[in-house]
Amino acid sequence: MLVSLPALAGGNVADGQSKSASCAACHGAKGQAVNSIYPKLAGQNADYLALSLHAYKKGERSGGQAGVMQAFSSSLSDQDISDLSAYYASLAPLK
């Protein structure tokens, strides 16, 4: 059965999920980061997620894991960022 998934902040949840494999290594399979130095993404506001990814891509964040995030985000298009943000915002924020 095909289901039309909701879009958030111009993003497509299903497309975001398909693009999220690299993210899951640190942020968890469902956006529930186990290592507490990484943020949980599940249920986070989509607009904030998109702003953060754009900030990493533009090199506006440094220190800590920012270099890793800049490397990952450098290859993301605006649509990729919208899709990933919609996907993580759509997940249940379980602890």
Place this chain on the structure above:
Amino acid sequence: MLVSLPALAGGNVADGQSKSASCAACHGAKGQAVNSIYPKLAGQNADYLALSLHAYKKGERSGGQAGVMQAFSSSLSDQDISDLSAYYASLAPLK
């Protein structure tokens, strides 16, 4: 009745709550930011919250609302950061 609250990442939840008034203006009364350009903080990993506040304080984040966060975090001690991080991590991550 006095209750001993748990400490997370060296922080004290009750002390963090008492220091959180300024944060609530944008991040919500219980860490549930209503305006989606701001991140929800409720239930976020305490270590990540602390790392983020230290990064803002050190000027390692720019663009967007980073200037506002740098201003707020500039007056926070290491203990303040630990307490605030413990407090927000302790809150239920309701959507």
